[in-house]
Structures are given as C-alpha cells and as structure tokens.
Amino acid sequence: MNLTLLLIIIAAVAVASVGVYGLTSSRNFVRQLLSLEVVFNAIILLIAVMLASSPGVATILLVILVLIVSGEVVVIMALVISAYRSGKSLESDILGEEGV
C-alpha cells in the first residue's frame, strides 16, 4: 500500500470530522459555511486519492467540483449579507425567532 496515499486519506478523514464538528456545534451562519468549506477540502483530497488510478477523470471531476463550490460560496455569502441586514445577527436561532 502506498504510504503517501494512506497518510492523505487519514488526514482527509480527520479534516472532514473537524468540519462536521464545526458544522454541528455552531449556530453562526459564517462558521457553518467555513466548516462546510473544511469538509469540501477533505472531499477534494479523498477524490484525488481514490481516483488516482484514473487521473484524467479525477482532474475533470475536481475542476468541476471547485467551480460548483465557488458558485455555492457566492450564493451563501449573499444570503449571509441579506440575513445580517435584516436581523443584525448571524445566529440562526435569533434570525429564526425574528422571522427573518
């Protein structure tokens, strides 16, 4: 077994778990987005390693993934700006109570 690939898989799994921790422990929209991006970085590494036997497919898949996530970031940040303008907070609980 290739030790480099194994190390990267273990690191990516640990990073994904850290992202899940941030996603579930915080109620702040921005923190949840940042945690989601941490999970996304882990997914990039996992795809890169698991599709190492067909690097051409992996390259296309990863480029499309990066494009889609960049679009997702733009939309979520627009929602964050909109929510902050309405409720002056980024806590999902407070925004829910105020009906934003």
Add this chain to the structure above:
Amino acid sequence: MVWETAGTILAALLSASLVLVALLVVTVKDLVYASILLAVLGALTASLVALLGYYLVAAFIIIVYVGAAVMFIIITVSMLGGGGLESRDHLKGAAAASLSLAVLLIVFLSYLRVPEVGLPLYVDVAGLIDRVVVDYLPVIAIILVALAATIIEAIAVARRG
C-alpha cells in the same frame, strides 16, 4: 527511493498542518481570522493535490477557490465586522465528529481499496483539454451558464436585503 521517502515525509508534514489548520478554522473565535485560515487550508490542500501529480487542479484551487471564493468570504466577513456573538454546543459537535470519524475511517480503510499507483501521477493535460473541448463542449457551456445564473441570483439576493 530517496524522492519517494522525501515525498512521504512532505505529505506527512502537509497532512499534519492540514488537520491543525482545519481545527483552527472551526475553533478560532474571530471569524475574520477563521476565514484567513481557510485560505491557508486551501493552499495546503492545493499543495497535497500537487504532490499527488494533479498540477492543473492545484493551480485551479489556488486561482479560483483561494483567490476568488475564499477572498470573497474574507472581505464579506470583514465588512460585517465578524458577525457578533456566537453560541456553541460542544457536546453535540463532538458526538457528530466522533461518529463521522468512525464511519469514514471504517469506509475508507476497510471497504475501499487504496489504489496501487506510483507518485507523482501523470495527467496528460493537453489531451484532456482536447477531449473536453471536442466531446464535452455542451456540458461545459451548461456549467458556465449555470454559474453565471448563480452569480446573478446571488447579486439579486444581496440587493434584496
């Protein structure tokens, strides 16, 4: 052999840094610093991807993801002044993280086979681009239109507030 060992040591260092920076992103109190650390995390991910041999993807991550998307997050969070107070439920987070760690480790190390390949991987970028342009041009066009629509939607949402 020497290069392989050096590559493994570099991968170990980068992997350890990756986990450390990821922990900092989710635990640092100031969201502006957390966003900046996300850029560092993206750069580390690009380094590992380049170490595997995907140079095009690494460049793409640095230019599009870190250079555009994460910079956008940093600027927005700085403009919002960090977003105010943040409430946390550490117990719930730790439980979810432990569960996901266990499931992912079992799935990736037991059921999925790590490919037996030599590093760095060889990707024929010129051939790949030719194939994409010839065979998958409609797909690329659809993705570009969808991204343009996404950006227009984001501008509309931000202006509505």
